[in-house]
Amino acid sequence: MKKVFGIACIAFISLFFRVPLSTGYQVGDIIKDFEAKNIDGTSVGTKSFPNAKGYVVVFTCNTCPYAQAYQNRINALAKKLDDKAWPLIAINSNDKGMSPGDSFDQMKQLAKSQGYAFPYIYDESQEIVRAFGASKTPHFYVLDANKKVKYIGALDDNADDANAVTKHYVEDAIKAIQNNMDPNPSTTRAIGCGIKKRAA
């Protein structure tokens, strides 16, 4: 009887703690390998980097002004990182029917004009974005060598002005992983454009 009461209590209490609705990877989850077509025509994914000490995965796109505000900063970060040890993989998951500016051809053009120093892959099937549960662009994930999610959120704390940034969340997360520590914070929020997902 006591047991039943206990269970009822827990059930009752849990009503007050709504589990976040977001599905997809959370900090601490180990991701499944993914790959997709890169702008150079090859298939690129986590397995392309057998010696990686960690990964930066960013959901971005061609069209979102917030993603555009970050494209130089993403490129600068990729150039700063050792591309074998710390690959940065950018993923465009926007449906080209819903966002015509996000087609594969337009990705190639943007990467060329911006001199992207990182793979920019096209998640046409939207399998990758569904697995991650990314909701907006830009949306950053930092993984350790075991592909365990260590950080989810923004690149830094100022989208408006790169010179006014005070917290470099992604770079700090990388440094923490390099020092065998957990990033703090492990999640942050930022404004972004909703990823154009087709109905599942």
Added chain:
Amino acid sequence: MCMKSFICILFILFMSADLNGQSNRSIVLLDLDKLKSMVEASTNNKEIQIINFWASWCIPCMEELPYFEKIKQQFPDLKINLINLDFEKDVKTKVMKIIDHRYAGCDIYRLQGLSADDWMPVVNAEWSGSIPSTLIIKAGKKEFKEGKFKDFEELKNLLINL
């Protein structure tokens, strides 16, 4: 004397209208405390509030922005706060044009110099950060919608059924 001050007042009015250009809309800047009191304010009173987060560059935001104008016409007692999230450089050129002759019954705000990571959790703990997003507060109850309302009816039903 009377006439003089009357002319004086007229002159001031004329000047101030001129300084503002064609627009007499103002945007109120919010800091974290003001935002907190806005989203908590009506929890204990009867005021019904709709708080929408939008930007001129956000296409779905611009599609649904007129819903808020329409719902204000249907429910004049509603308080509608439109919180603009444009880049600072676009306020004069883009935002002012949008609000200039529209959304008369709505109050327009901006968040100044705040990191999203600080203010977003104040609005809703589960908000991932995509916009548009809308918070409805009615008789102490809150409903948060991340993403665009499918149509005006969805907004209206959410408000009525809350």
